[in-house]
Amino acid sequence: MSDQPLFSVRNPWFGISVGVTAAIAVLSAVAGLIWLPLAQPDLKLAGVWDAICSAAGVPRAAVQEASIKPDFKTSNVVMTSEMLTKADQVSIGRGATLAQRCAICHGPQGVSDAHSPNLAGQFAAVTYKELNDFKTGARVSVVMSPFAAAMSDQDMKDVAAYYAFLPRVPSNSLDTGRPAPAVVVTGAPMRNIPPCGSCHGDIDNKAGSPWLGGQSAVYIKAQIEAFASGARRNDISEQMRNIARQMTAEEIDQVAHYYEAQP
Amino acid sequence: MLTNKRLIAAHFWLAFIVFGAALVLGAWQMFVRSPLNTWHFNPEFYYRSVTAHGSAMGYVFPTLIAMGFGYAITEASLAKALVGRRWAWAGFFLVAIGAVVAMIPVSLGLASVLYTFYPPMVGNPFYYIGVVMVVVGSWIWVALMVINFVIWKRDNPGKPVPLAMYANVAGCLLWGWTAVGAALEILFLILPVALGLKSTIDAGLARVFFSWTLHAIVYFWLIPTYIAYYTIFPRAIGGRLYSDAMARISFIMFVVVAMPIGVHHLFADPQVGAGFKFMHSVFTGLVALPTLLTVFTICASAEIASRLRGGRGAFGWIGALPWSNPIMLATALSLVMLGFGGAGGLINMSYQLDATVHNTQWITGHFHLIFGGAIVIMYFAIAYDLWPHLTGRALDSFGMMCTQLWLWFIGMIVTTFPWHYVGILGMPRRMAYYDYANPAISPQALSVTMSAIGGFILLLSGLLFLLVLIRGQFGARGEAGAYRFAVPLHMPARIPLALNSFGLWLALMVGLTVVNYGFPIAQLMALNETSVPAVYVGAGR
Numbered sequence: 118m119s120d121q122p123l124f125s126v127r128n129p130w131f132g133i134s135v136g137v138t139a140a141i142a143v144l145s146a147v148a149g150l151i152w153l154p155l156a157q158p159d160l161k162l163a164g165v166w167d168a169i170c171s172a173a174g175v176p177r178a179a180v181q182e183a184s185i186k187p188d189f190k191t192s193n194v195v196m197t198s199e200m201l202t203k204a205d206q207v208s209i210g211r212g213a214t215l216a217q218r219c220a221i222c223h224g225p226q227g228v229s230d231a232h233s234p235n236l237a238g239q240f241a242a243v244t245y246k247e248l249n250d251f252k253t254g255a256r257v258s259v260v261m262s263p264f265a266a267a268m269s270d271q272d273m274k275d276v277a278a279y280y281a282f283l284p285r286v287p288s289n290s291l292d293t294g295r296p297a298p299a300v301v302v303t304g305a306p307m308r309n310i311p312p313c314g315s316c317h318g319d320i321d322n323k324a325g326s327p328w329l330g331g332q333s334a335v336y337i338k339a340q341i342e343a344f345a346s347g348a349r350r351n352d353i354s355e356q357m358r359n360i361a362r363q364m365t366a367e368e369i370d371q372v373a374h375y376y377e378a379q380p
Numbered sequence: 381m382l383t384n385k386r387l388i389a390a391h392f393w394l395a396f397i398v399f400g401a402a403l404v405l406g407a408w409q410m411f412v413r414s415p416l417n418t419w420h421f422n423p424e425f426y427y428r429s430v431t432a433h434g435s436a437m438g439y440v441f442p443t444l445i446a447m448g449f450g451y452a453i454t455e456a457s458l459a460k461a462l463v464g465r466r467w468a469w470a471g472f473f474l475v476a477i478g479a480v481v482a483m484i485p486v487s488l489g490l491a492s493v494l495y496t497f498y499p500p501m502v503g504n505p506f507y508y509i510g511v512v513m514v515v516v517g518s519w520i521w522v523a524l525m526v527i528n529f530v531i532w533k534r535d536n537p538g539k540p541v542p543l544a545m546y547a548n549v550a551g552c553l554l555w556g557w558t559a560v561g562a563a564l565e566i567l568f569l570i571l572p573v574a575l576g577l578k579s580t581i582d583a584g585l586a587r588v589f590f591s592w593t594l595h596a597i598v599y600f601w602l603i604p605t606y607i608a609y610y611t612i613f614p615r616a617i618g619g620r621l622y623s624d625a626m627a628r629i630s631f632i633m634f635v636v637v638a639m640p641i642g643v644h645h646l647f648a649d650p651q652v653g654a655g656f657k658f659m660h661s662v663f664t665g666l667v668a669l670p671t672l673l674t675v676f677t678i679c680a681s682a683e684i685a686s687r688l689r690g691g692r693g694a695f696g697w698i699g700a701l702p703w704s705n706p707i708m709l710a711t712a713l714s715l716v717m718l719g720f721g722g723a724g725g726l727i728n729m730s731y732q733l734d735a736t737v738h739n740t741q742w743i744t745g746h747f748h749l750i751f752g753g754a755i756v757i758m759y760f761a762i763a764y765d766l767w768p769h770l771t772g773r774a775l776d777s778f779g780m781m782c783t784q785l786w787l788w789f790i791g792m793i794v795t796t797f798p799w800h801y802v803g804i805l806g807m808p809r810r811m812a813y814y815d816y817a818n819p820a821i822s823p824q825a826l827s828v829t830m831s832a833i834g835g836f837i838l839l840l841s842g843l844l845f846l847l848v849l850i851r852g853q854f855g856a857r858g859e860a861g862a863y864r865f866a867v868p869l870h871m872p873a874r875i876p877l878a879l880n881s882f883g884l885w886l887a888l889m890v891g892l893t894v895v896n897y898g899f900p901i902a903q904l905m906a907l908n909e910t911s912v913p914a915v916y917v918g919a920g921r
């Protein structure tokens with residue numbers, strides 16, 4: 118073998134390989150961190166150090182301008198997939214008492230015959246979020262809003278836990294053999310509509326998406342139309358408004374009857 | 381001499397069984413998302429299938445091939461039995477059990493996160509645990525290869541380590557180090573969330589860790605193929621390797637520059653600074669060098685073989701090559717696919733061009749051509765070459781083998797060329813459903829149909845391959861003799877220390893990783909508020 122030890126400047130293999138590697142690294146660093154950023158007028162850099170920080174990806178304070186606030190209330194609920202998934206008995210019990218006030222419209226078992234939405238078996242996070250939005254005014258309903266106005270945060274959590282605890286009851290028009298409309302299963306990619314089932318269940322359930330099965334067709338239709346017209350705008354990041362605006366009247370009708378017939 | 385034949389055969393068989401199953405899934409995926417499929421299906425199955433197919437083809441299959449081939453190389457090139465046989469079996473079972481542990485949640489739909497994990501999506505913890513078991517099993521192999529290498533060097537002071545073993549250890553070291561990225565990602569970022577200890581995840585940091593693995597893993601897949609080019613191909617066609625030193629330098633370059641370039645997979649990601657993207661691009665350009673060296677050396681070796689057989693003329697020698705020899709055929713087809721795939725790779729590595737193909741079907745077309753095509757066809761060649769030595773029976777269905785290789789080549793071209801094309805048209809990758817009736821998409825329908833047909837040709841070729849191997853298990857008994865590797869044209873008795881050891885190259889590999897990854901990782905770890913809520917897959921249905 119070679120006579121010199123490997124890690125020694127006298128060994129040409131060592132000198133050349135380390136030298137060439139280091140040279141490439143230094144040159145590419147100088148080009149990438151100093152020269153290229155400075156060559157871009159749009160970056161408005163204050164000097165070499167600023168260029169290095171910017172190219173290295175150090176976060177820079179955004180330009181301070183007052184952000185534009187919408188002229189209506191938006192939801193202030195932060196949704197996570199863990200939210201309110203663990204209920205305790207005390208909370209459910211309190212919720213049962215509080216829910217007596219709601220029974221005239223939402224039914225004693227959380228199932229309504231009056232086109233008010235069914236709440237039995239709804240995800241707790243959903244019920245909680247909607248109540249919150251009614252309370253803050255992000256979602257508006259002449260009938261419903263007053264009932265949420267006086268509820269405390271704990272009240273809303275308890276009612277939500279209670280309704281999540283009640284079993285779902287299929288509607289009278291239950292028909293599980295009914296074929297799913299295309300928009301539910303595959304969405305309409307060219308119109309940017311993801312499959313309803315990818316958020317609302319069947320395919321997957323995404324945090325904050327209400328369970329729709331057994332909900333009255335009248336209610337479903339009214340909500341989609343409200344999203345489309347902008348009358349309802351409490352959905353975070355316009356998740357539902359962007360979808361509803363793209364739906365045809367026929368599709369809205371189909372999904373409303375489809376979901377009504379589901380368990 | 382191969383002593384532990386069962387150990388080697390077990391690796392190859394398991395690898396090819398996994399390959400066969402994943403191949404069926406691949407063909408099904410091709411079919412369901414093409415216009416040939418006219419009925420509705422649950423798109424969730426598609427993501428299950430892609431997760432299973434990608435994990436099997438990307439993690440399990442090539443790892444088992446590298447391991448099995450590595451053991452064969454150790455015994456054949458060092459001419460002694462493997463040290464650490466029990467550990468080798470332990471590694472094998474760890475990989476096998478890990479694969480099953482990972483696949484159970486995937487098939488139940490609890491971990492449809494795709495094989496790149498895609499945080500903030502988080503699936504069932506057993507999926508990740510299974511993947512970690514596969515990696516740990518392969519680390520046992522890495523350790524064994526290094527131990528055998530060191531022992532041999534100690535017993536044979538001053539002698540050059542045989543090229544096949546040297547290259548094999550290069551692959552091991554590269555894999556040992558590059559797998560650390562994904563391991564860190566899983567252990568420290570994903571598993572705590574999957575186990576419910578945390579509900580947020582730093583998706584940006586996780587992606588940086590994954591990119592640490594993602595580029596060099598493709599070289600880990602590639603190294604058995606390159607070893608076959610250098611040490612099987614010249615021997616199989618009756619020639620000699622053009623240059624032993626050139627081969628060593630190529631493998632060394634892979635060790636040094638395959639690592640600090642992974643950020644080219646994050647060109648579109650905001651969490652890495654533009655300067656670091658540029659530095660990674662520069663090193664990405666360098667990594668083309670060892671491949672160009674290899675193509676040159678292999679063509680030169682082929683020319684030597686041809687002229688020894690009487691080939692003449694500037695190009696006439698090409699006709700004189702032994703084209704009915706499966707190894708010859710596989711290598712030639714592999715180089716053609718490597719050429720096309722390499723050209724596509726140059727496009728991907730160019731920042732501006734990448735923006736147009738990012739996350740389109742172009743990408744899937746690209747890596748199927750280079751990985752499924754150029755690399756896997758040489759895995760077939762390795763198996764054909766090694767089989768008689770493992771079974772002690774002749775493998776002589778040459779016609780069938782050549783048909784199989786041609787079918788794989790044709791199938792791969794028919795599948796991937798239209799696949800690239802629809803990517804340029806803007807067809808996104810990783811989608812289950814396309815509405816071909818829509819005027820905006822309908823121009824893609826023909827190309828996707830062609831791809832799907834190519835997929836069926838590949839399936840046929842894969843089945844034929846398994847058939848050849850099974851027939852090989854029942855062929856006429858015959859002693860295959862010692863397993864030998866190609867001899868270089870000139871073999872110096874002494875070679876420079878640098879070409880016979882790895883210390884210097886490991887130091888450069890780790891050093892460059894620190895230079896190119898150190899700051900981006902440190903900064904993301906230090907920043908607060910970079911985590912986002914995890915999106916649990918398959919929960920709450």
Ligand code: HEM
Pocket residue numbers: 403405406407408409410430433434435437438494495496744748751752753756809810811834835836838839
């Ligand atoms: C033989 C070697 C093969 C390897 C190593 C391989 C590897 C992979 C990997 C790693 C993925 C995951 C890609 C992703 O997550 O986006 C994948 C996806 C896929 N593979 Fe393969 N594959 C092979 C063969 C095939 C064959 C023969 C077919 C067709 C018959 C096929 C069809 C597909 C399809 C359709 C996808 C999904 C692409 C998408 O929707 O983005 N694969 N493959």
Ligand SMILES: [Cu+2]
Pocket residue numbers: 594595596598642644645
């Ligand atoms: Cu890469």
